[in-house]
Amino acid sequence: MRGDPGGEVGAIVDEQRNAAGQRVVLDLGHAQVVAVDSAYHVDEVNRGRDVVVNASYTGVLPARFIAEKAPAGAIGLDCAVGPQGASIAGLWYLEALDLPAATVDVSGVRLGDGVDVWTHGRISFLNQPARDLGVREGQTVEEAARAMLAGRSEHPASASEVTNRRTMLEHPSGRSVVCTDSIAFGLPEDRGATVLVTAGHTGRSAVPYLEKVHPHAYICSDGGMGRERSGVAALPVLDAQGVPGATVDARTARMGDALSSWETGIISAVSDLARAAGVSEGMTCQEAAALLVAWNDDTKEPARD
Numbered sequence: 001m002r003g004d005p006g007g008e009v010g011a012i013v014d015e016q017r018n019a020a021g022q023r024v025v026l027d028l029g030h031a032q033v034v035a036v037d038s039a040y041h042v043d044e045v046n047r048g049r050d051v052v053v054n055a056s057y058t059g060v061l062p063a064r065f066i067a068e069k070a071p072a073g074a075i076g077l078d079c080a081v082g083p084q085g086a087s088i089a090g091l092w093y094l095e096a097l098d099l100p101a102a103t104v105d106v107s108g109v110r111l112g113d114g115v116d117v118w119t120h121g122r123i124s125f126l127n128q129p130a131r132d133l134g135v136r137e138g139q140t141v142e143e144a145a146r147a148m149l150a151g152r153s154e155h156p157a158s159a160s161e162v163t164n165r166r167t168m169l170e171h172p173s174g175r176s177v178v179c180t181d182s183i184a185f186g187l188p189e190d191r192g193a194t195v196l197v198t199a200g201h202t203g204r205s206a207v208p209y210l211e212k213v214h215p216h217a218y219i220c221s222d223g224g225m226g227r228e229r230s231g232v233a234a235l236p237v238l239d240a241q242g243v244p245g246a247t248v249d250a251r252t253a254r255m256g257d258a259l260s261s262w263e264t265g266i267i268s269a270v271s272d273l274a275r276a277a278g279v280s281e282g283m284t285c286q287e288a289a290a291l292l293v294a295w296n297d298d299t300k301e302p303a304r305d
Helices: 060-069 083-088 090-095 114-120 128-132 141-150 204-213 227-232 234-239 258-264 272-276 285-294
Strands: 023-027 032-036 051-057 073-077 101-104 123-126 166-170 176-179 194-201 217-221 245-248 267-270
Touching: 023 114, 023 141, 032 114, 032 141, 051 060, 051 114, 051 141, 060 073, 060 090, 073 141, 090 101, 090 128, 101 128, 114 141, 123 141, 128 141, 166 285, 176 258, 176 285, 194 204, 194 258, 194 285, 204 234, 217 258, 217 285, 227 267, 234 245, 234 272, 245 272, 245 285, 258 285, 267 285
Parallel strands: 032 051, 051 073, 073 101, 176 194, 194 217, 217 245
Antiparallel strands: 023 032, 101 123, 166 176, 245 267
């Protein structure tokens, strides 16, 4: 018997099992949600089609077994997170493979019982692919699984696909503030026209990308600063080319996530040109970006304010 797609949250399909002997807890016809007691029970039959709910921790080791079978999504346990986040580290292993994954708060479910996780679990942590599909902390497992299935793709994103590109602020001059996860994702239309908020470090290896894109201004991460302030080495180089820049403290925003830089980043280093525009250490990223997008000097076209 198939579960009613509009039925009670956590409803169980009556003892239905698939070809791999997995318990089917939701059957939408084109895809299923299956519950297994261990991540090791993910099967080839799930590849690209099903969301697998398992009652294992979500560390790197179980993530390896999940990744090998590449289901449409995976939901496991957070097992109290643990030192260095070991119990949820598989979320980012799977994120690197563009596989949506989330964890359930272990305090509300029985370990080793996949059906119980489906019935009683609430989402505690998730990776970016899952967030992009609408999964959120606090959702039931069914809500999260449905979101994963609704957005599943037959064609995984390539590593070079531009991510998190979003216009955050538009200025009367015609310039704008744009978030994108890496300076390598800059586009031709950014040249002289955008303040790029990114999430990679601002060391010397960032210079060629910044020179190629040549934005109006930029805010990247300091990468934890590093020895001899190597994480901000690009600032004076781009200043000499008329491009002001600043960095956010890597302790205040997630590297690789430009929206995190925008939302929680705190300025840690400022180029001379950016300082002339009014940017200073301790500002929020949003405050700094607003000053930079309004900045204009004699070498640039007059702002159309």
